[in-house]
Amino acid sequence: MNADELKTALEAEGAKVTYDQKRKVFDVFVQDPSRIKQVARKMLELGLDHVVSVTGVDYPDRIEVIWHASSYSVDSLEGLVVALRTPISKGPPRQAYDPRTRTYGPARPPLPVDSLTDVWPSALFLEREAHEMFGIEFRGHPDLRPILLSDDFYGKWPLRKDFTYDKSELKVA
Amino acid sequence: MSERVYNIEEAPNIDVSGDRYIMLQIGPSHPGSGHMRIKVWLDGDIVVKVDPDIGFVHRTSEWLSERREFIKAIPIVERIMLPDTIHANLSYITTLERLLGLEAPPRAQYLRTLAAEINRITSHLYGIGIFGIFLGSSTVYMWAFGDREPFIDLMEMLTGARITYSYIIPGGVRWDMPKGFKERAEKVLEYMEKRLKDYDDIWVKNPVVQSRCVNVGVIDKTNAIRLGVVGPNLRASGVYYDTRKHDPYAAYQNVDFEVPTFKNGDAYDRLLIRVEEIKQSMKIIKQVLKDMPEGKIIDEGTYKQLNPVMKKVYDERARVMFPAFYNHMRPQPGEATGRVEAGRGEIFFYLRSDGGKYPYRFRWVTPSFRNLPFFTHVAVGYRLADLPAIYGSVDYFPPEADR
Amino acid sequence: MADGEGLIFLGNLEEVAKKSLEYLKKKEPITKMVSWGVNFSLWPVHLMTSCCGAEFAAAASPRFDLERLGFLPFGGPRQTNLIVVEGTTTWKMARVVRRVYDQMPAPKWVIAMGACAMDGGIFWDSYNIVVARDYLPVDVYVPGCPPRPEALARGVMMLKEKIDRERSNLIPSEQR
Numbered sequence: 001m002n003a004d005e006l007k008t009a010l011e012a013e014g015a016k017v018t019y020d021q022k023r024k025v026f027d028v029f030v031q032d033p034s035r036i037k038q039v040a041r042k043m044l045e046l047g048l049d050h051v052v053s054v055t056g057v058d059y060p061d062r063i064e065v066i067w068h069a070s071s072y073s074v075d076s077l078e079g080l081v082v083a084l085r086t087p088i089s090k091g092p093p094r095q096a097y098d099p100r101t102r103t104y105g106p107a108r109p110p111l112p113v114d115s116l117t118d119v120w121p122s123a124l125f126l127e128r129e130a131h132e133m134f135g136i137e138f139r140g141h142p143d144l145r146p147i148l149l150s151d152d153f154y155g156k157w158p159l160r161k162d163f164t165y166d167k168s169e170l171k172v173a
Numbered sequence: 174m175s176e177r178v179y180n181i182e183e184a185p186n187i188d189v190s191g192d193r194y195i196m197l198q199i200g201p202s203h204p205g206s207g208h209m210r211i212k213v214w215l216d217g218d219i220v221v222k223v224d225p226d227i228g229f230v231h232r233t234s235e236w237l238s239e240r241r242e243f244i245k246a247i248p249i250v251e252r253i254m255l256p257d258t259i260h261a262n263l264s265y266i267t268t269l270e271r272l273l274g275l276e277a278p279p280r281a282q283y284l285r286t287l288a289a290e291i292n293r294i295t296s297h298l299y300g301i302g303i304f305g306i307f308l309g310s311s312t313v314y315m316w317a318f319g320d321r322e323p324f325i326d327l328m329e330m331l332t333g334a335r336i337t338y339s340y341i342i343p344g345g346v347r348w349d350m351p352k353g354f355k356e357r358a359e360k361v362l363e364y365m366e367k368r369l370k371d372y373d374d375i376w377v378k379n380p381v382v383q384s385r386c387v388n389v390g391v392i393d394k395t396n397a398i399r400l401g402v403v404g405p406n407l408r409a410s411g412v413y414y415d416t417r418k419h420d421p422y423a424a425y426q427n428v429d430f431e432v433p434t435f436k437n438g439d440a441y442d443r444l445l446i447r448v449e450e451i452k453q454s455m456k457i458i459k460q461v462l463k464d465m466p467e468g469k470i471i472d473e474g475t476y477k478q479l480n481p482v483m484k485k486v487y488d489e490r491a492r493v494m495f496p497a498f499y500n501h502m503r504p505q506p507g508e509a510t511g512r513v514e515a516g517r518g519e520i521f522f523y524l525r526s527d528g529g530k531y532p533y534r535f536r537w538v539t540p541s542f543r544n545l546p547f548f549t550h551v552a553v554g555y556r557l558a559d560l561p562a563i564y565g566s567v568d569y570f571p572p573e574a575d576r
Numbered sequence: 577m578a579d580g581e582g583l584i585f586l587g588n589l590e591e592v593a594k595k596s597l598e599y600l601k602k603k604e605p606i607t608k609m610v611s612w613g614v615n616f617s618l619w620p621v622h623l624m625t626s627c628c629g630a631e632f633a634a635a636a637s638p639r640f641d642l643e644r645l646g647f648l649p650f651g652g653p654r655q656t657n658l659i660v661v662e663g664t665t666t667w668k669m670a671r672v673v674r675r676v677y678d679q680m681p682a683p684k685w686v687i688a689m690g691a692c693a694m695d696g697g698i699f700w701d702s703y704n705i706v707v708a709r710d711y712l713p714v715d716v717y718v719p720g721c722p723p724r725p726e727a728l729a730r731g732v733m734m735l736k737e738k739i740d741r742e743r744s745n746l747i748p749s750e751q752r
Contacts, residue, residue, distance in 0.1 A: 023271045023509040024420075050401035052512075052521045053538040068510070068523065072398045072412050078419035081510050081521070122401025125545045126538070133235075148228035148575055149704065150668040158236055158703065165703050172670045172711040201669070202623045202653060202676045208669070229669040230626050233702045240701070248698055255627040255722065299630070302637075318637030335724055336631065572627045 001046060002076050009046060013039050026082045033065075033086045033113050040067070040084060040119045047074030048082055051116070054126035056134035058160045062087040065113055065136055067123065088113050088136070108157070110137035117141055133159040189214040189222050197557070201229050208571035211564070218557045223549045230572040238535040243269060244343075244499045246535065251337050254539065254573045256299040258337055259285075259292040259328075260515035265537070266341045267422050268511030268522035272504045273343060275475075280468045281345035282424040287461045288331060288340055289423065290454040294365070295324045296516030297447045297454075300568035304444065305376070307565030308385055313376050320368055323361045330354055342493065343502070345471030349491030355462050362455050369448065377448060386441035390551045390563035393438055402547040403540045404518020405446045406567060410438030416514035428460045440566035447568070503528060517541055517568055541574035601747045611743035614657070614683070615736045616646035621656040623676055626663030628690040628722045635725035642725075645732050653679040658735075661708040663722065664692035664699055670706045677712055683746055685739070687731050688714045691721040 001009075003026065007017045016029040028043075030036050048069040057064045067084040071077040088111050110131065115138035117123050125147060127138045132146040135157035146154050152170055156163060189196075199211040210226040234253050238246040250265050251258040263285055270276065277285070298321040305313030325335055330351055332338040340347055376382060392402070397410035407414060415432040417425040433449035435442035469476060471493050479487060483494045504526040511522040518540025525534035544567055552563045586592065600606055624632070635642045636649060650656045653676045665673055677684070688708040691697030694717050699705050708714050715738060718731035739746070 022274075023507065025508055025510055049398050052401075052519075052543070053523060053536060055523065055534075055536045057525060057534045066523070068521065072407070072414050078414065081512065083510075083523075120401070121399055122543070122546055125542065129542075146228075148231040150228070150666075150671075152667060153703070158233070159239075163236075163703075167703075170667055170706075172667070172706060173674050201672055202621065208624050208626070208629075229666060229672070230664070231666055231668070231704055232626075232664055232699050233704050237699060237702050252627055252698060252721070255630045302633075315638050318634060319639060321634075322637075322639045336722060571624075572629075 001074060003080060006046060006077065006080075006082070010039065010042065013042050015039055024081065026080050028082060028084045030084065030086045033088055036084065036086050037114050037116065037119065040069075040116045043069055043082065043084065044119050047071045047077050049073055049120075051120040051123040051126060052081060054123050054130045056130055056136055056159070058134065062089050063111060063134060063136065063160075064088075065130070065134075067116060067120070069120065086113065108135060108155070110135040110157075112137045112139050114139055115141035133157065135160065187221055194221055199560075207569070208575070209569075211560075213552075213557065213560065215557060220552050220555055220557060220560065223552050225545060225549060227545070227571065228575055231575040232572075234576045235535050235537070239532055242500050242530055243502045243504070243532060246532070247339050247342075248337065250537065251339060253576050254515065254520075254570070255336060256570065257292060257296040257516045257573075259288045259340060260296075260513055260520060262339065262341045263289055263423065264511055264513035264515070264520040264522050266343055267513060268509050268524050269343055269504075271509040271511060272507065272524050272526060273502065274505075275344045275472055277345045278469050278472055279424070279466045280349075281470045281472075283461050283465050284331075284346045284350065284470065285341055286424040286428065287350075287458060287465075288328065288338070288346075290457045290461070291324050291327055291331075293454045293516045294451050295321045295328075297451050298324070300516070301372075301376075301444070301447055304565040304568070307561040308382065310376070310382075313372075316368075316372070316376075320365065323364065327354075327358055327361055330357065342471075342495075342499070344475040345469070345493065347493050349470050350465070358458065358462060362458060365451070365455060369451065372448065377445065382444075383441060385559075385562050386439065386444060386566065388437070388439050388441075389555060389559050390440045390443075390566060391438055392547060392551050396550065397438060397547070400547045400550060401543055402518075403543045404514070404516075405450060406443055406518070406544060406547065408432065408434045409442040409446045411436045416512050416519050420512050422511070422513060424461070427464070428457050430457050430460075440562050443566040443568070501530070503530060508534075515540055517570060517573065518543065537576070539573045539576060541569050541571070542576070544569060545574065602744055607743045607746065610746050611740050614746060615739055618645070618647050618658045618685075618732065618735065619650045619656045620647065620658040620660045620687075621653045621676060621680065622649045622651050623653075623659065623673065625661055625665050625669050625673060626690075626692065628663035628692075631722045631725055632660060632662050632689065632728065635728045640725040640729060642729055642732060645729065645736070647732050653677075654681065656680055657684045658687065659684070659712070660687045660689050660728075661693045661712065661714075663690040664697070665706055665708065666704045667706055670711050674711050685715045685735055686712045687716045687718060687728075687735060688712075689718045689728060689731065690723055691719060693717075694719065697721055 010017050010028050018027045030039050048071050052068040052070050054067050064085055064087050069082050091108055127141055128147045130136055131144055194214045194216055197213045201208055201210050208229045212224040213220055214222040234249050238249055250261040254261040298317045302314045302317030329335055332340040392410055394411045397407055411434055413434050430453050486492055486494055506528040508525045513520050521538045523536040524532055527533040548567050552560055659677055693708040696705050696707055716731045716735045718727050720727050
């Protein structure tokens with residue numbers, strides 16, 4: 001299996017596939033978030049057996065979730081990192097800081113998308129990180145707790161572009 | 174010697190809330206845990222579940238790098254991987270060069286390979302030394318940290334800094350090899366070869382070490398692949414995979430080296446593989462020193478943009494001064510990925526630019542973070558007394574995992 | 577007998593003993609001896625807060641060998657009298673550092689190692705960073721990013737000088 005065969009196989013699943021060899025970007029775009037599990041299963045079948053990174057990208061109108069998968073077992077795929085990408089629409093924007101009540105308004109709820117931990121167990125901690133940083137709720141994840149940050153920042157989703165915080169709220173002891 | 178009591182597949186399904194199991198917290202104020210807290214659930218003294226509580230050193234490198242110019246991310250990523258800085262630097266620059274469409278000249282590629290391999294040796298010696306502490310052997314800690322110093326001296330000669338080099342820049346490297354470097358490197362390699370025999374005698378083939386490490390913390394090939402283990406830990410389980418071979422960068426396609434693999438995937442194999450990789454790295458350094466091509470250490474396009482004073486400095490001292498235009502790099506909109514085999518495993522970079530001064534998305538995953546699922550599984554079923562040997566053999570560096 | 581603060585050693589034996597002890601504790605040979613003893617048993621607690629820990633480890637290794645200055649890392653906070661804040665502390669870590677510091681017996685000292693412990697260093701504008709002086713009384717700052725092991729040795733020497741200068745405060749007046 002080489003990159004072109006992989007491309008045709010994934011295009012048959014209804015994904016939009018682009019491959020830029022120079023920048024090492026193999027992009028599998030799935031417009032409908034409910035279909036990612038199916039595409040991921042196909043990718044696992046084809047030999048992409050582990051996840052390198054799970055992350056989001058915050059655009060003005062949507063958040064894109066990206067699973068970067070790669071292979072240890074199929075020789076010809078080992079040089080590839082395949083990005084499985086899907087957009088989820090964003091909730092309402094966060095309110096501005098209100099100095100009177102010293103809050104930012106209610107915490108924004110996380111945005112739901114299917115978890116791929118049952119396809120790739122290596123995504124276990126990576127999805128937890130993406131949940132905490134971007135506020136993506138991975139449905140079906142066995143253990144979706146914050147991992148890197150303390151509870152002070154939970155619900156503020158730091159890596160979104162509209163992240164703000166108030167240092168006076170934080171205390172050591 | 175210990176044997177595993179619980180199975181890896183069934184262990185996560187055990188409900189640990191009952192009276193039968195007790196929870197023990199190890200760290201973060203503990204020489205063994207480093208900057209992390211390990212929650213361990215025990216049935217008697219048998220580990221049933223491991224839950225690493227990490228994030229004590231989460232310095233938000235991604236958040237900060239998205240608020241800095243592209244070039245200013247170099248020191249940030251270096252500080253995250255302190256024993257292995259050149260690989261953090263190299264992986265970021267490799268990705269950034271793909272985004273910018275630059276390519277470094279051959280001499281710069283060789284210098285990068287040279288620096289990376291010296292750094293890999295210091296990183297492995299660091300890991301071996303810390304593993305020594307875990308097993309209660311201060312001798313090995315003293316030896317490994319002492320023997321790390323000649324290599325750090327070499328890097329200091331090459332780059333001017335002890336640990337944080339910031340040596341690799343888009344399009345090349347900052348310094349050429351100084352006079353007398355080759356002779357000194359050969360001397361250091363000769364010394365290290367002698368020392369490796371001593372390590373074999375007192376540490377690697379020591380019956381005490383063997384009895385504590387053989388068949389402890391076993392992870393087989395299937396599970397290693399399933400859990401996405403990286404680096405030496407993956408190769409200790411018998412998977413032949415090395416980014417240097419499978420996704421070559423720098424000058425690795427031109428040098429001849431082997432990727433050592435072992436079969437058992439226990440703590441002892443994870444120790445052996447580090448020693449073997451030191452030997453391979455020394456082999457690569459020798460080849461690089463021999464085959465180093467002549468030429469520029471920075472690409473033609475960047476050289477043309479240097480002002481006359483900087484050009485003079487470059488011609489006389491083979492040193493690249495940082496011109497101001499580095500600060501105003503605006504890559505074309507788009508994305509790029511890059512992977513580099515660091516001492517502890519594979520670093521992955523994903524950069525996205527929107528044509529502006531700052532990266533739109535700066536994502537990187539470090540090897541220690543990717544080894545976490547593996548660590549939670551590998552200790553299950555062994556006795557608590559085996560946990561230091563298992564944790565030490567993983568060569569986990571918490572600041573690197575937390576980023 | 578210069579200060580003459582109640583120097584009448586008469587009366588109840590127990591009280592006299594207490595009084596003379598308090599008197600002797602402030603006098604030269606005793607304080608000198610205590611300061612000498614403390615100076616050569618500066619035991620830092622083995623708590624790594626960040627990446628400067630790599631240089632901290634190098635400082636304890638053969639080439640630099642800070643043990644000859646009486647600087648020997650220890651596991652439990654109850655046996656230590658020095659805490660080295662190695663670089664950046666996050667909010668999560670700062671709470672741990674503070675708790676460890678509270679567990680250490682007096683007298684105790686703090687070395688803030690690295691630029692990040694001083695003012696945040698390269699991570700100064702991060703939301704997750706807190707500097708050492710915000711939650712600990714720092715005695716010695718060691719600059720550098722990361723400081724070389726020699727710089728840490730210099731910091732330890734400066735701390736020794738400081739201990740020697742303030743030797744009269746070494747023994748708490750209320751002896752427990």
